[in-house]
Amino acid sequence: MNKIVKFYHEMGSPPSFYRITGYWLKPLFILALVLTIYGLIDGLFFAPPDYQQGDSYRIMFVHVPAAWMSMFIYFVIGVCGIIAFVWRMKVAEAVMMASAPIGALFTALTLLTGMLWGKPMWGTYWDWDARMTSELILLFLYIGVMGIYSAYDDDPRKAARLAALVAIIGLINLPIIRYSVEWWTSIHQGASISLMGGNSGIKDWSMLRPLLVMALATKFYYLYSMLHRARTYLLRTEQNKSWVTKQIIEN
Amino acid sequence: MLTLLDMGKYNFFVWSSMALFGLMLTVDLVSIHRHRRQIARQIKARQRRQQS
Amino acid sequence: MRFWILLQRDVLVAWRKKSNIYQPLVFQLLIVTMFPLGLGAGAQTLQKIAPAVVWILALISTLITLENIFKDDYEDGSLALYALSGLSLPLAVLAKAAAHWITTGLPVILFAPVIAVLLHLPAYAYGVLMLSLLIATPIFSLLGTVGSALIMNLKNGGMLLSVLIMPLLAPVLIFGAGAVLETTLGNTPTGHLSLLAGCFVLSLTLAPIAAAAAIKVNLE
Numbered sequence: 012m013n014k015i016v017k018f019y020h021e022m023g024s025p026p027s028f029y030r031i032t033g034y035w036l037k038p039l040f041i042l043a044l045v046l047t048i049y050g051l052i053d054g055l056f057f058a059p060p061d062y063q064q065g066d067s068y069r070i071m072f073v074h075v076p077a078a079w080m081s082m083f084i085y086f087v088i089g090v091c092g093i094i095a096f097v098w099r100m101k102v103a104e105a106v107m108m109a110s111a112p113i114g115a116l117f118t119a120l121t122l123l124t125g126m127l128w129g130k131p132m133w134g135t136y137w138d139w140d141a142r143m144t145s146e147l148i149l150l151f152l153y154i155g156v157m158g159i160y161s162a163y164d165d166d167p168r169k170a171a172r173l174a175a176l177v178a179i180i181g182l183i184n185l186p187i188i189r190y191s192v193e194w195w196t197s198i199h200q201g202a203s204i205s206l207m208g209g210n211s212g213i214k215d216w217s218m219l220r221p222l223l224v225m226a227l228a229t230k231f232y233y234l235y236s237m238l239h240r241a242r243t244y245l246l247r248t249e250q251n252k253s254w255v256t257k258q259i260i261e262n
Numbered sequence: 263m264l265t266l267l268d269m270g271k272y273n274f275f276v277w278s279s280m281a282l283f284g285l286m287l288t289v290d291l292v293s294i295h296r297h298r299r300q301i302a303r304q305i306k307a308r309q310r311r312q313q314s
Numbered sequence: 315m316r317f318w319i320l321l322q323r324d325v326l327v328a329w330r331k332k333s334n335i336y337q338p339l340v341f342q343l344l345i346v347t348m349f350p351l352g353l354g355a356g357a358q359t360l361q362k363i364a365p366a367v368v369w370i371l372a373l374i375s376t377l378i379t380l381e382n383i384f385k386d387d388y389e390d391g392s393l394a395l396y397a398l399s400g401l402s403l404p405l406a407v408l409a410k411a412a413a414h415w416i417t418t419g420l421p422v423i424l425f426a427p428v429i430a431v432l433l434h435l436p437a438y439a440y441g442v443l444m445l446s447l448l449i450a451t452p453i454f455s456l457l458g459t460v461g462s463a464l465i466m467n468l469k470n471g472g473m474l475l476s477v478l479i480m481p482l483l484a485p486v487l488i489f490g491a492g493a494v495l496e497t498t499l500g501n502t503p504t505g506h507l508s509l510l511a512g513c514f515v516l517s518l519t520l521a522p523i524a525a526a527a528a529i530k531v532n533l534e
Contacts (some may be wrong), residue, residue, distance in 0.1 A: 051280065067272035070279040096527075113290055120286050122277045131272050147479045155478045162468050172531045173464055177478060179526055180460065184482055187516075191485035191509070195492065234311075236290055241296045250305050259305050 025245045026254040028102050032238045039235040045072035054221030061218075067131040072221050074124040076229040077117045081149060084114035086234060088156060089182030092175035094137065104171035107178065108160055109240035113233055115153035115192075121146055141193040148188055152181040167248045316401045321526045324413030326453050332516035338375035339425045345371055346429050357434045364433035365443070365494035371429060372422050372447055373454065373487060373534055377479070379418050380458035381465070381472045383422070384408055397533055404522035407463070407529070410456040411522070419451030433500070442497040442507075446490045449510045456521035457482050486513050 021027040054072035091107035094100055125143055126136045129162040137143070156174050163170035249255050328334050349367060353359050387393040396406045402484030426447055427440060435443065461479040493506035 055276075055280070065272060066270050067275055069276050073283045074280050075270055096278050112293070116286050120282060123282055127275045127279045127282075131275050138340065151477060151481050155474075155481070158477055159464060162465070162471070162474055169534060171532060173528065176528055176531065177464065181481065183520070187485050187513075190374060191488045192508075195488045217278060226507055232287065236294060240293050240297070243294075246298075246305065246414045247301050249307065255305065259302055259309070262302065 013033055023030050023054035023100060025101055025105075025249050026252070028105075029223060029242050029245055029254070036235060036239060039231050039238070043228050043235055046224055046231065050198070050224035051222045051230050053224065054218075058218050058221055059215070064132060067128065070128040075122060075222060077120040077124065078146065079178060079226055080229045080233055081114060081118040081121050081146065083230075084110050085119065085152065085185070086182070088114065088149050088178045089185075092178030092182070095171060098174040098180060100171075101245070102170075103176065105241040105244040105248075106237060107175060108171060109237045109244055110233075111153060111157045111160075112240065113236040114190040115150065115157065117233075118146060118150045118153055119227070122150065139196070141196040143194070145192045146187050148192070149185075149250075151186075156183065225227055316399070317405055320396075320401075320406060320409035320411050321416075324410060327417050331471065334379070335421050337401070338379055338418060338510070339421060339526065341375045341378065342371045342422075342425065342429055345374070348431050349433070360497075361434040361436065364430065364435040365439065365493045365498055367433055368426055368429050368435060368443060369415060369446070369487065369494060372426060372451070373483065375452045376418055376451065376454045376458070377476060379414070380454075380462050380479070381476065382461040383414055383459055383473055384466050385462070388394055393448050393466075394533055397529065403526035403529060407459050407522040407525040411452070411459045414458065415455040422449045422451055426492040427488040435494075438499045442503045443494050446503070446507060446510060449507065449514050450486055450490045453486050453510075453514050454483070456517040459525040460521050463525040463532065466529070466532045477482050479519055486510065489513065 021031060022077060028032050050072065055069055058069070060066050088107050091103045091110070103208040121199055122143070125146070129138060130136050156178050159177050160170045160174040225240065246255055331386075333336060346367070349363070350360060384393060387396070397403055423444060426443055430443060457479055461475040461483075464478060465475050468474065489506045489510040493503035493510065494504045494505060
């Protein structure tokens, strides 16, 4: 029990967090790279073509993991926002702001690959269905968090606190937005097929396996990106401390 | 080998999606390292100013 | 007691500068002119888009006034006085939101029929239009206080305010404009209006707390 408690406390202290996660960066990146290559090769070349959609369904191997990550990362940002706002934990602020850029990129990727999947499937690049619309609003939520942080450039701690507040407000709003957008599209029957409707019914293991591998790969990449950025964030905000000076001199 | 790469009439869509994925990861990687180098440079400059 | 004093003061200050009250309305008139200019003056097309456009114009014209809810008070230091006065900060925020609604929301509600006439909104939809705006404009003011509190000491906070507020306003727009749309289609708007009322209650209870938290962070 002591080891776990000790580890938890160490992760809360910026210099220990910096040191410990430094060891994880290379393994995470290599894992992410290997799994991505394996997943994409498996999905693009070895998975059989779909009965209805032919080869276009292979976009799913990029689109669906990106969508899962965009939602998961926002959830992480929200939770870190709560921790940062209530307990003023510096490491929580670092993790929160470090997750935002990669989360926004995944959201944009979801939207763009969704458009590229929509054209062959529905005949149109864009459709205001529940999932695409709420994904677009999610992008605005990410931009809001990053925007308010960068607006208060001169005071990083205040900026992080305000960004945490914005993240919490966004997190509370997320279910309301999802519900209202779904309700709105159920009334105005647009496209009846959702872009992500296919994956819940996948029973073919050779289609499911690459999807799960890509989902895992994106998680590892997220961790790599987030930890790397969080370390840089801590270097910046803790500039005056001696451990930062030592780190910079050593590198 | 080339037949494997051929996605039928969906060539453009599938390969653009993969290209976007690769582009996004590259952009993220480059931005991480560039940001880190910038912060390191700023801190070094501050240290030099403080020492002198 | 202090709630009413604050409310009175803000309404008086806004009333002194009448352009504050006219600005959103003139803005609506300008933009509503662009629709027929762009779409052609056909009554059919205008009637189709009327419910949405009236609503969106009410929303946008309120949006441009939100930036300044706390700016003046922050800059001359009276916001710090509110925070120190012992009056609960959420209550002060509520007074601010109420004052904003009286000086911006109410005129927008009263002016909406003018815009509706210009867009050929069918006569039987006017009641629902006014009712939906009546429930929604307080929500705009309340959410506006949250956004304004977050961007208080920024120079060009207006754009960021819109980015922050827009996701919060999406459900309000869906339910509000949807209510009017449903009425024009001949259906009952009760569902939409009830959900809109729910949004109102939610923002009435939570927005002052969020705005007060943001003010405290900004005053540090």
